[in-house]
Amino acid sequence: MARSQDPFSKLHKRSLRIAKLQSIRALLEWDLETYLPKAAGGFRSDQLELLAEEIHKELTSNSYKKALNNFIDIETGKIQGDYPPHLQKAAKEYRKNYLQEMKLPTSFVKKFTKTTSTALPAWDQAKKTNNFSLFAPHLEKIVLLCKKKADLLGYKEHPYDALLDLYEPDLTVKTLTPLFNELKTALTSLLAQIKQKPLPSPLTGHFPKEAQDKLSSYILEKMGFSKETSRLDLSSHPFCTGIHPLDIRMTTRIDPSCPLSSLYSVLHEGGHGLYHQNLPIEHYGTPLCDAISYGIDESQSRLWETIIGKSRAFCHFIHPTLQQLFPEALSHLSTEELYKKVNRVIPSEIRVESDEVTYSLHIILRFEIEKELIEGTLSVKDIPEVWNEKMQTYLGITPSYASKGCLQDVHWAMGGIGYFPSYTLGNLLAAQLFSTIKKAFPDWDKKVQQGEFSFLSTWLKEKIHCHGKLYTASEVIQQVTGKPLGVKDYITYLTEKHL
Amino acid sequence: MARSQDPFSKLHKRSLRIAKLQSIRALLEWDLETYLPKAAGGFRSDQLELLAEEIHKELTSNSYKKALNNFIDIETGKIQGDYPPHLQKAAKEYRKNYLQEMKLPTSFVKKFTKTTSTALPAWDQAKKTNNFSLFAPHLEKIVLLCKKKADLLGYKEHPYDALLDLYEPDLTVKTLTPLFNELKTALTSLLAQIKQKPLPSPLTGHFPKEAQDKLSSYILEKMGFSKETSRLDLSSHPFCTGIHPLDIRMTTRIDPSCPLSSLYSVLHEGGHGLYHQNLPIEHYGTPLCDAISYGIDESQSRLWETIIGKSRAFCHFIHPTLQQLFPEALSHLSTEELYKKVNRVIPSEIRVESDEVTYSLHIILRFEIEKELIEGTLSVKDIPEVWNEKMQTYLGITPSYASKGCLQDVHWAMGGIGYFPSYTLGNLLAAQLFSTIKKAFPDWDKKVQQGEFSFLSTWLKEKIHCHGKLYTASEVIQQVTGKPLGVKDYITYLTEKHL
Numbered sequence: 001m002a003r004s005q006d007p008f009s010k011l012h013k014r015s016l017r018i019a020k021l022q023s024i025r026a027l028l029e030w031d032l033e034t035y036l037p038k039a040a041g042g043f044r045s046d047q048l049e050l051l052a053e054e055i056h057k058e059l060t061s062n063s064y065k066k067a068l069n070n071f072i073d074i075e076t077g078k079i080q081g082d083y084p085p086h087l088q089k090a091a092k093e094y095r096k097n098y099l100q101e102m103k104l105p106t107s108f109v110k111k112f113t114k115t116t117s118t119a120l121p122a123w124d125q126a127k128k129t130n131n132f133s134l135f136a137p138h139l140e141k142i143v144l145l146c147k148k149k150a151d152l153l154g155y156k157e158h159p160y161d162a163l164l165d166l167y168e169p170d171l172t173v174k175t176l177t178p179l180f181n182e183l184k185t186a187l188t189s190l191l192a193q194i195k196q197k198p199l200p201s202p203l204t205g206h207f208p209k210e211a212q213d214k215l216s217s218y219i220l221e222k223m224g225f226s227k228e229t230s231r232l233d234l235s236s237h238p239f240c241t242g243i244h245p246l247d248i249r250m251t252t253r254i255d256p257s258c259p260l261s262s263l264y265s266v267l268h269e270g271g272h273g274l275y276h277q278n279l280p281i282e283h284y285g286t287p288l289c290d291a292i293s294y295g296i297d298e299s300q301s302r303l304w305e306t307i308i309g310k311s312r313a314f315c316h317f318i319h320p321t322l323q324q325l326f327p328e329a330l331s332h333l334s335t336e337e338l339y340k341k342v343n344r345v346i347p348s349e350i351r352v353e354s355d356e357v358t359y360s361l362h363i364i365l366r367f368e369i370e371k372e373l374i375e376g377t378l379s380v381k382d383i384p385e386v387w388n389e390k391m392q393t394y395l396g397i398t399p400s401y402a403s404k405g406c407l408q409d410v411h412w413a414m415g416g417i418g419y420f421p422s423y424t425l426g427n428l429l430a431a432q433l434f435s436t437i438k439k440a441f442p443d444w445d446k447k448v449q450q451g452e453f454s455f456l457s458t459w460l461k462e463k464i465h466c467h468g469k470l471y472t473a474s475e476v477i478q479q480v481t482g483k484p485l486g487v488k489d490y491i492t493y494l495t496e497k498h499l
Numbered sequence: 500m501a502r503s504q505d506p507f508s509k510l511h512k513r514s515l516r517i518a519k520l521q522s523i524r525a526l527l528e529w530d531l532e533t534y535l536p537k538a539a540g541g542f543r544s545d546q547l548e549l550l551a552e553e554i555h556k557e558l559t560s561n562s563y564k565k566a567l568n569n570f571i572d573i574e575t576g577k578i579q580g581d582y583p584p585h586l587q588k589a590a591k592e593y594r595k596n597y598l599q600e601m602k603l604p605t606s607f608v609k610k611f612t613k614t615t616s617t618a619l620p621a622w623d624q625a626k627k628t629n630n631f632s633l634f635a636p637h638l639e640k641i642v643l644l645c646k647k648k649a650d651l652l653g654y655k656e657h658p659y660d661a662l663l664d665l666y667e668p669d670l671t672v673k674t675l676t677p678l679f680n681e682l683k684t685a686l687t688s689l690l691a692q693i694k695q696k697p698l699p700s701p702l703t704g705h706f707p708k709e710a711q712d713k714l715s716s717y718i719l720e721k722m723g724f725s726k727e728t729s730r731l732d733l734s735s736h737p738f739c740t741g742i743h744p745l746d747i748r749m750t751t752r753i754d755p756s757c758p759l760s761s762l763y764s765v766l767h768e769g770g771h772g773l774y775h776q777n778l779p780i781e782h783y784g785t786p787l788c789d790a791i792s793y794g795i796d797e798s799q800s801r802l803w804e805t806i807i808g809k810s811r812a813f814c815h816f817i818h819p820t821l822q823q824l825f826p827e828a829l830s831h832l833s834t835e836e837l838y839k840k841v842n843r844v845i846p847s848e849i850r851v852e853s854d855e856v857t858y859s860l861h862i863i864l865r866f867e868i869e870k871e872l873i874e875g876t877l878s879v880k881d882i883p884e885v886w887n888e889k890m891q892t893y894l895g896i897t898p899s900y901a902s903k904g905c906l907q908d909v910h911w912a913m914g915g916i917g918y919f920p921s922y923t924l925g926n927l928l929a930a931q932l933f934s935t936i937k938k939a940f941p942d943w944d945k946k947v948q949q950g951e952f953s954f955l956s957t958w959l960k961e962k963i964h965c966h967g968k969l970y971t972a973s974e975v976i977q978q979v980t981g982k983p984l985g986v987k988d989y990i991t992y993l994t995e996k997h998l
Contacts, residue, residue, distance in 0.1 A: 020549050023542075024523060031526060039727040040746035043522075050519045054553075228538040247539035 007070040007080060008087055011094065014067050016285030018058055025051045026243045033235040034251060045117075056109070059101045068098055086288060089470055093287030100166075103152050112149070115141050116415040123413035132384050132402045139412055140380045143373050146417045150374065160374045163418030167294040168425060170473045173371060176421060179487055180364045183424070186491045187361055188394055191347070194357065194498050195396075200340040205329025207259040215259060215325055216252055216266045223270045223304070224457045230273060238265035240301075242276025245284070259326065260342060263318075267309040271301035274457055278465030288468040294419065296473055298426025299433060300460065306356045306427075307434045307493070308456070313445035315339040345498060347395040349404040356427070357494055361394040363424040366409075370417050431490035432481045433460075506569040506579060507586055510593065513566050515784030517557055524550045525742045532734040533750060544616075555608070558600045567597055585787060588969055592786035599665075602651050611648070614640050615914040622912035631883050631901045638911055639879045642872050645916045649873065659873045662917030666793040667924060669972045672870060675920060678986055679863045682923070685990045686860055687893055690846070693856065693997050694895075699839040704828025706758040714758060714824055715751055715765045722769045722803070723956045729772060737764035739800075741775025744783070758825065759841060762817075766808040770800035773956055777964030787967040793918065795972055797925025798932060799959065805855045805926075806933045806992070807955070812944035814838040844997060846894040848903040855926070856993055860893040862923040865908075869916050930989035931980045932959075 025048060032044050058064060065074065072079050072091040079091045119138035126135035150159035153166075158173040165171075216232055225248070235251040242248050250269035255261045275297060283289045291297045308314055312335075319335045345355045351362040369386060372378035378386060387406040388398050399405030411419055438444060440459065447455055463480045477485050524547060531543050557563060564573065571578050571590040578590045618637035625634035649658035652665075657672040664670075715731055724747070734750040741747050749768035754760045774796060782788040790796045807813055811834075818834045832840075844854045850861040868885060871877035877885060886905040887897050898904030910918055937943060939958065946954055962979045976984050 017549065020546055024527065024546055024550070027530060028523065028526065031530070035730060035732075037726065037728050037730055037746050039725075040743055043743045043745055047519055047523055050516065051523070226538075227536065229536050231534060231536055233534075244539055244542045246542060247536050 007067070008083065008090075011067040011071045012285055014058070014064055015094070015287075018055055019285040019289075021051055021055050021058070023243050023247075025055070026241050030241050030243070030249050033237070033239065034233045049113075052113075056101070056106065059098065060106075065098075068094055074098065086283075086470055090283070090286045090288050093290075093469055097287060100153065103154065104149070105152075108145075108148070108152065112145050112415060115145055116413065119413045119415075120410075123407065123410065127403045127407045130401045130403045130407075132407060135407065135413070136380050136383075139383075142412060142415050143380060143417070146415065147374060147376075158371075158375075160371050160418065163374070164421065165418075167419050167422045168473065169293060171295075171421070171425070176367070179428075179485075180367060180421075180424070183360060183428075183487045183490070184364050184394065186487065187357065187494075190491070190495060190498065191345070191357060191361075191395070194345045199346060200337075200344050202344060203258055203260060203333075203338075203341045205257075205326065207256055207326050207329060209254050209256060211325040212254050212256075212259050212262050215321065216262060218321060219263065219266045220250075220270055222451055222453055223267075223274065224454060225270065225273065225277075229277060232266070238269055240269040240272035240276070242273070242279070245277055245279050245281040245289070248273045248277045259322065264305050264309055264342075268301040268305035271304035272297055274304075274460065275300045275465050278461040280466055280468045280470075283468060288470055290469045292464075292469055292471070292476060293425075293473045294422035295425030295429060296464070296476065298422055299429035300426075300464070302426045303430040303433055303460075307430055308448060308453075310342050310356065311445065311448060312339050313448035315342065316449045317451045343497070347397050349391070349397060349399045350408055357498060358395055360424045360427055363420050365390045365394060366420040367424075369406075370420065374417065425485070428485060428487055428490045429477060431493040432477065432483075432485065434493060435489045436481045506566070507582065507589075510566040510570045511784055513557070513563055514593070514786075517554055518784040518788075520550055520554050520557070522742050522746075524554070525740050529740050529742070529748050532736070532738065533732045555600070555605065558597065559605075564597075567593055573597065585782075585969055589782070589785045589787050592789075592968055596786060599652065602653070603648070604651075607644075607647070607651065611644050611914060614644055615912065618912045618914075619909070622906070622909065626902045626906045629900045629902045629906075631906060634906065634912070635879050635882075638882075641911060641914050642879060642916070645914065646873060646875075657870075657874075659870050659917065662873065663920065664917075666918050666921045667972065668792060670794075670920070670924070675866070678927075678984075679866060679920075679923070682859060682927075682986045682989070683863050683893065685986065686856065686993075689990070689994055689997065690844070690856060690860075690894070693844045698845060699836075699843050701843060702757055702759060702832075702837075702840045704756075704825065706755055706825050706828060708753050708755060710824040711753050711755075711758050711761050714820065715761060717820060718762065718765045719749075719769055719772075721950055721952055722766075722773065723953060724769065724772065724776075728776060731765070737768055739768040739771035739775070741772070741778070744776055744778050744780040744788070747772045747776045758821065763804050763808055763841075767800040767804035770803035771796055773803075773959065774799045774964050777960040779965055779967045779969075782967060787969060789968045791968055791970070791975060792924075792972045793921035794924030794928060795963070795975065797921055798928035799925075799963070801925045802929040802932055802959075806929055807947060807952075809841050809855065810944065810947060811838050812947035814841065815948045816950045842996070846896050848890070848896060848898045849907055856997060857894055859923045859926055859989075862919050864889045864893060865919040866923075868905075869919065873916065924984070927984060927986055927989045928976060930992040931976065931982075931984065933992060934988045935980045 028044065028048055028051070032041070032048075036044055068074060070080060072095050074095060077092065077095060079088055083091065115138070119135070119142060122138045123135045126132060146163060147159060150162035153162040155162040155165075156172075161172045164173070164176070220230070220232060229246045230248040230250065233249065233251045234253065236253060238250075238252050240248070240250045250266070250273050252262045252265040252269065275291060279289045279291070281289065315338045316335050319333075319338055322338070323330045323333070343355070345357045347358050348354050351359070354362055365387070368390065369378065369383060373380070373383075383406050384402050391405065392398050411417075437456065437459065441447065441455055444455070447453070464476060467476070471479065474484065477483075527543065527547055527550070531540070531547075535543055567573060569579060571594050573594060576591065576594060578587055582590065614637070618634070618641060621637045622634045625631060645662060646658060649661035652661040654661040654664075655671075660671045663672070663675070719729070719731060728745045729747040729749065732748065732750045733752065735752060737749075737751045739747070739749045749765070749772050751761045751764040751768065774790060778788045778790070780788065814837045815834050818832075818837055821837070822829045822832070842854070844856045846857050847853050850858065853861055864886070867889065868877065868882060872879070872882075882905050883901050890904065891897050910916075936955065936958065940946065940954055943954070946952070963975060966975070970978065973983065976982075
């Protein structure tokens with residue numbers, strides 16, 4: 001890629017070591033969620049802590065700083081030498097990551113980790129006993145630490161911007177607020193109209209685990225995964241981790257009373273998996289071999305899960321397979337009935353069980369609460385009340401318990417304030433990509449109906465995946481869809497489909 | 500355990516970090532054999548190499564040396580301060596491990612690793628094509644490197660002693676040779692007599708994987724394993740790795756044409772597993788929380804696998820379960836027939852498929868060849884001929900191919916010359932322990948027949964496991980069995996059972 005002893009290569013050697021340590025950490029985290037014997041949980045934390053320390057030590061060492069500074073001036077951002085554009089971009093990302101790492105002192109990181117480690121079991125207990133007050137004092141500490149984090153990281157306009165930046169480098173409260181307001185108005189209006197229509201009954205029956213396993217394998221194979229480079233396991237919460245482009249691990253969860261939960265988890269995690277599998281392996285160990293942002297990553301999973309997976313064409317494709325795998329439960333189900341059932345819109349207390357129409361309202365609610373917490377205009381103790389009011393206003397329902405309301409998600413206990421908006425950005429972008437895809441492949445639905453998905457995976461690979469982090473989120477969205485991120489395509493998609 | 504800032508505690512903090520890195524390496528190796536997507540094999544080597552380097556760097560650092568030297572004088576072995584006996588033993592082991600690590604220069608370790616990395620695929624190819632000459636030049640290099648290794652490590656009498664010491668710290672060629680000669684004479688004579696008796700037919704039929712899985716779980720549960728602290732997976736070669744006393748991972752291999760292969764693998768790996776589960780967790784991160792030697796470890800697995808697992812009492816215990824799990828294949832099999840079948844003695848070309856009578860002859864053959872290779876009295880090119888001659892003399896068979904002869908085992912390609920004797924030491928000690936167990940528990944067979952194994956696991960834990968590396972192999976053998984290691988009990992056990 002470059003001369004063996006030039007500044008880039010020297011830095012790359014160091015960052016490659018860090019990437020390998022991170023990949024080892026990813027494997028330990030995967031194992032934690034899949035196969036680790038329960039009693040070894042404490043020891044696993046020790047192992048993970050050791051790796052985190054090692055990574056932090058390396059990133060903040062004098063020798064790393066020197067190697068980085070020889071490639072790009074840390075102070076000014078001036079690249080030291082004549083490099084091709086992709087290495088210039090790498091230089092900027094290296095510097096950005098470094099500055100971010102250095103802004104958070106080790107003592108702060110330790111305090112943050114300790115606070116969330118204590119908060120997690122408290123949240124778990126609060127959720128189990130439906131008692132918000134058990135979690136509230138921990139959340140207060142976390143909010144304070146997140147404010148401190150924002151101050152340490154720095155921001156121009158709003159402290160929340162600093163937290164957002166960790167997940168969505170291109171976005172700010174200023175751009176997000178009108179986008180989410182527009183979305184909120186459109187979605188609540190759409191939901192009101194959908195509520196006037198008859199509600200299809202849910203899918204019921206018994207769907208044996210073995211047949212669901214076969215379904216999962218079949219879907220992944222159809223998406224283009226090979227067992228040589230990927231695997232699927234079970235975990236209580238489905239996820240995907242790209243340990244390396246040649247080692248993509250996805251998980252699902254099997255519910256014997258409904259095969260759709262696992263089917264759509266597999267499509268979702270498969271969307272992430274394709275992205276991480278197709279990252280530019282030749283740049284492994286540099287920031288170029290990373291996903292652009294959480295939102296771009298989520299757009300890939302949501303495109304496969306909802307827009308493709310819940311299309312009429314996909315239902316035509318999967319219907320015979322479902323009937324073959326579950327003859328007893330599904331012999332009398334027509335394709336159209338299947339389509340209606342998978343697209344059932346009904347407000348739910350629980351975010352992760354939501355349909356594609358109401359999902360983003362859950363996110364907007366969380367974004368608004370987070371923003372006010374960080375601004376200091378909302379107190380932790382008032383969250384349950386505000387939560388329930390917003391749920392009633394946006395979704396027309398009031399959670400029966402705090403456990404099904406503001407205690408349902410783990411993100412805050414993990415200190416992940418700023419993360420939620422990425423979920424909705426993923427939805428918006430997936431719809432915007434879909435508009436482009438329909439133009440590029442007018443017969444997309446015929447292909448999908450025939451179980452022919454390679455047109456899509458190849459297109460996504462060429463347009464997005466293979467560039468890794470060469471472009472910013474805004475650049476990629478503009479290049480691929482011809483316009484900046486907006487809510488129009490998403491609203492149009494939902495309206496055309498559900499009205 | 501000691502004051503927080505005393506020399507031991509300072510050293511312990513460092514060695515704890517090394518132990519954690521080693522535990523991470525163990526997890527990566529487990530994953531390599533169980534779940535790693537094939538294409539990621541090369542990347543897994545990179546990850547393992549990084550961990551090996553990190554461990555070596557830490558062990559050979561000046562700061563580690565200083566911490567060690569403050570606890571025990573590296574030069575003289577004098578312990579620096581007043582410590583209880585277990586920490587005095589720990590000090591000696593710390594020093595021994597350190598000296599061993601320092602005796603092998605990094606350049607040598609790298610050359611050794613590189614040579615075996617190249618030898619492994621060559622051995623694989625040679626085995627597949629039945630062509631010893633493909634492997635011979637690699638083995639020549641490995642023998643030279645092992646000689647060099649022996650010189651670097653140092654020895655008093657025989658260079659092979661230095662290699663043996665890596666696996667069996669207490670043993671030398673001088674003690675092993677007469678032991679093995681006595682064993683060889685006794686076993687060949689016993690085998691000749693057994694050959695006069697009628698040979699039972701092997702177990703045949705179809706044994707579905709699911710039922711075999713149930714059998715494995717049942718056995719592990721009966722041995723006292725909990726899913727909270729252990730697990731069982733599949734791999735092409737069964738093994739056990741103690742990632743931590745709270746994270747014991749065993750594997751087995753399922754052959755649908757015979758359930759005995761997995762049954763006895765599970766008992767074998769379970770024997771190792773109990774040992775590693777019961778190591779003194781309070782000393783984790785010190786050498787006291789290690790197994791004493793490969794031979795002691797193997798005695799645990801062989802005791803459960805052969806002496807207990809192939810006893811008439813065990814057959815009585817497992818017979819109804821086998822009939823219940825495999826009704827079609829086993830409905831007409833009597834307990835006595837089962838006992839005869841699991842104790843079928845027939846010389847095999849393949850070591851790992853051997854019965855308990857002929858197994859040790861395979862090991863003695865390898866020991867003799869290894870010793871001569873290291874002495875320089877045997878050339879690599881002559882191995883196939885010598886191998887076949889010895890096979891004919893000791894076992895009365897001549898391997899049909901080199902692949903089923905001197906190419907069958909991976910150990911030499913891995914550079915593991917000196918390892919094989921541990922297998923037989925395990926057999927000898929298992930029989931010697933069994934003599935003691937029979938005296939301590941005259942009704943052992945009644946308990947086993949009732950599936951009551953806790954008397955045995957508790958006894959092994961108290962007598963051996965919980966001490967970790969507090970005593971040497973010789974000390975433990977003397978303490979527990981009242982005499983030094985010998986062949987008598989083993990021969991008596993085999994003779995009484997098989998004649």
